[in-house]
Amino acid sequence: MLILLLVIFFCLLGVITGIATGLLPGLHVNNIALILLSLSGAFVSAFSFLTDSGFPSDFVFLLIGVYIISCSIAHTVLDCIPSFFLGAPDPDTALSVLPAHALLMEGKGFEAVSLSAMGSYGAILFCFLLLIPIRFVIGSPVFFYETLREIMLFVLIAISILMIGTEKSKIPVFGLKKYWPNIFGMIFALFVFLLSGFFGFVIFEIVVDSPIGLESPVLFPALAGLFGMPTLVTSLMTKPVVPEQNLDDVVLDSQTKKSSIVSIITGSLGGILVSIIPGITSATGTVISMNIRGESSKRQTIITLSAVNTACAFFVVIMMFVILRSRSGAALAVMELISVEEWADILMPQYLCYLLISVLLAGTFAYFLTLCIGKIFARKFADIPYSLVVKLTISMVVILVFLFTGFMGLLILLIATFIGLLPVEFGVRRSHCMGVLLIPIIFYFI
Amino acid sequence: MNLKRLSLVFATSGTLFLYFLSILAEPAVIGLEDLPKYEGKKVTTEGVVYNYFTTQYASQMITIKGNNTTAIVYIEGTCNVEYGDRIRVTGEVQKYMDDWEIIVDNKKNLEIVQKWNNLSFPIWQLAQDPTKYLDLNVNVTGYIESIFDSYFYIVDIENKTSLVVFYDSYLGLSLYPGKKVCVLGKFVFDEKNLRYALDICDEQHGIFLEANGR
Numbered sequence: 001m002l003i004l005l006l007v008i009f010f011c012l013l014g015v016i017t018g019i020a021t022g023l024l025p026g027l028h029v030n031n032i033a034l035i036l037l038s039l040s041g042a043f044v045s046a047f048s049f050l051t052d053s054g055f056p057s058d059f060v061f062l063l064i065g066v067y068i069i070s071c072s073i074a075h076t077v078l079d080c081i082p083s084f085f086l087g088a089p090d091p092d093t094a095l096s097v098l099p100a101h102a103l104l105m106e107g108k109g110f111e112a113v114s115l116s117a118m119g120s121y122g123a124i125l126f127c128f129l130l131l132i133p134i135r136f137v138i139g140s141p142v143f144f145y146e147t148l149r150e151i152m153l154f155v156l157i158a159i160s161i162l163m164i165g166t167e168k169s170k171i172p173v174f175g176l177k178k179y180w181p182n183i184f185g186m187i188f189a190l191f192v193f194l195l196s197g198f199f200g201f202v203i204f205e206i207v208v209d210s211p212i213g214l215e216s217p218v219l220f221p222a223l224a225g226l227f228g229m230p231t232l233v234t235s236l237m238t239k240p241v242v243p244e245q246n247l248d249d250v251v252l253d254s255q256t257k258k259s260s261i262v263s264i265i266t267g268s269l270g271g272i273l274v275s276i277i278p279g280i281t282s283a284t285g286t287v288i289s290m291n292i293r294g295e296s297s298k299r300q301t302i303i304t305l306s307a308v309n310t311a312c313a314f315f316v317v318i319m320m321f322v323i324l325r326s327r328s329g330a331a332l333a334v335m336e337l338i339s340v341e342e343w344a345d346i347l348m349p350q351y352l353c354y355l356l357i358s359v360l361l362a363g364t365f366a367y368f369l370t371l372c373i374g375k376i377f378a379r380k381f382a383d384i385p386y387s388l389v390v391k392l393t394i395s396m397v398v399i400l401v402f403l404f405t406g407f408m409g410l411l412i413l414l415i416a417t418f419i420g421l422l423p424v425e426f427g428v429r430r431s432h433c434m435g436v437l438l439i440p441i442i443f444y445f446i
Numbered sequence: 447m448n449l450k451r452l453s454l455v456f457a458t459s460g461t462l463f464l465y466f467l468s469i470l471a472e473p474a475v476i477g478l479e480d481l482p483k484y485e486g487k488k489v490t491t492e493g494v495v496y497n498y499f500t501t502q503y504a505s506q507m508i509t510i511k512g513n514n515t516t517a518i519v520y521i522e523g524t525c526n527v528e529y530g531d532r533i534r535v536t537g538e539v540q541k542y543m544d545d546w547e548i549i550v551d552n553k554k555n556l557e558i559v560q561k562w563n564n565l566s567f568p569i570w571q572l573a574q575d576p577t578k579y580l581d582l583n584v585n586v587t588g589y590i591e592s593i594f595d596s597y598f599y600i601v602d603i604e605n606k607t608s609l610v611v612f613y614d615s616y617l618g619l620s621l622y623p624g625k626k627v628c629v630l631g632k633f634v635f636d637e638k639n640l641r642y643a644l645d646i647c648d649e650q651h652g653i654f655l656e657a658n659g660r
Binding site: 195418 | 449450452453454456457458460461463464465467468471473485486487488502504522543551552
């Protein structure tokens with residue numbers, strides 16, 4: 001009983017941290033996980049009293065894992081609030097900015113948040129239903145992952161082509177009309193993808209050093225620069241006039257309910273795919289899901305994207321135990337802490353049970369908190385000193401990057417920010433910046 | 447200059463600048479004993495393959511030894527290493543449980559510096575520090591001293607040190623005392639007789655007869 005109480009306590013701590021990080025605009029969940037990973041040594045020291053009280057050190061590591069996973073789940077559910085209200089989306093929500101902002105301009109910002117929370121929570125429940133079947137499909141006896149691994153190179157190339165081929169932005173060049181702006185949009189998307197890929201190769205060859213002796217993940221400044229900073233920088237330059245918001249609870253008609261269920265199912269399946277395939281993000285999963293789904297109404301796009309995000313955060317936990325691979329910063333952090341036992345039979349490993357309890361609890365807390373905080377935001381967001389919040393967040397990211405990766409990290413952050421600004425300024429999808437991981441991974445499989 | 451052009455120019459030139467910087471900044475070349483000082487950093491180091499196995503998901507864990515220190519090289523995919531090979535790896539240093547690991551993210555960052563069977567040791571060198579070579583493949587040259595059913599003794603040219611070689615007599619080799627042989631085998635400890643021995647136990651192992659005898 002005490003063990004369960006401790007799991008719940010650490011889950012709550014994680015949710016509280018997730019609320020704080022999720023509400024800060026432009027901070028990606030993977031960056032949070034990388035920071036938490038670097039601080040895991042400090043956590044272990046801070047909670048050493050548990051080891052002194054007779055708990056095995058493995059269990060203390062598990063509790064820190066529970067904290068990290070709960071934080072990532074809460075962050076994933078809550079980060080829609082700044083992205084919808086403050087116009088500072090993170091890379092995974094990049095596709096939903098337009099639909100959510102459109103609702104915001106109609107005075108329905110709270111509805112957008114409610115739909116997003118519903119998509120996320122629905123994905124958690126749907127993922128629980130799929131838990132056992134997916135385990136058998138991915139692991140033994142079907143070994144889908146093994147089959148996928150053999151053709152991973154082609155899968156990754158196909159996904160890259162899909163991402164670039166479905167780019168719908170139009171870039172007018174030399175006054176050419178008809179289909180040319182579309183073609184230039186795709187060419188520019190390809191340019192961003194390749195430049196990010198080259199950048200990825202380069203940064204993995206560079207040694208970064210923390211001036212205060214912390215672990216130095218080179219991906220931290222790169223991801224913060226590619227996905228976090230550009231939105232912060234550009235949002236400082238925009239001052240949208242937003243109408244008064246409607247705070248009524250969302251009531252869905254039966255047709256929208258059915259449509260939402262389909263969005264949650266396709267979004268969750270997209271999220272599962274993202275949790276298996278290396279180097280792709282939720283935005284990629286959403287493109288795949290929306291293409292399968294074939295409907296692109298504002299509301300359904302928001303639900304699908306949130307479902308992809310949360311299903312991915314859920315299934316990376318499962319994949320740690322089924323394919324013994326980490327597919328997110330949070331999973332990487334947990335795998336560094338605990339010895340992961342493979343889920344080879346019907347009964348799942350004990351540690352996975354505890355982590356799933358924390359996923360379910362964190363998801364439930366985060367759902368209700370999102371509705372609650374979303375309502376407060378909708379009512380009070382005109383009073384929020386937005387510009388100050390963004391400036392403080394930029395300062396915080398710069399300080400953190402310096403503390404973790406030193407001057408070289410700052411240089412990486414600066415260049416990554418300029419690369420990240422390209423899609424924002426030219427209007428193509430920001431997920432093309434995931435070339436930073438995808439291209440090195442493609443070359444790895446070659 | 448507007449932000450569009452500024453980002454285009456700085457993104458491209460910045461990445462190229464970083465590329466040239468990366469060429470200049472090579473990872474530190476260290477001995478295995480210095481791994482703890484480089485936790486979380488990329489290094490290049492060398493060691494002799496002491497053990498290796500392939501995981502269920504086709505990753506390879508290679509234990510290397512050098513300067514009385516052991517480390518594990520983790521590499522996704524498999525490399526054609528053998529016991530006793532000297533390898534050079536470049537990767538990130540991590541501590542996993544109580545072991546130091548070098549995470550090699552690309553097969554190109556693992557290089558076999560010397561194949562175990564290309565380097566012949568005199569018997570006296572094994573005798574000087576036998577634990578250094580224990581459980582490794584070695585290539586030893588010597589002269590046959592005496593022959594028995596499933597083993598024979600080899601000695602160095604000064605007749606000072608001898609070493610027992612376990613072999614399969616069905617190999618049909620024409621062995622006789624005084625014949626110079628080159629033996630490729632695993633250097634093991636024969637617990638039963640409290641002695642070190644060479645064991646011909648793998649398909650890469652063998653006995654090669656040399657032209658000159660004594």
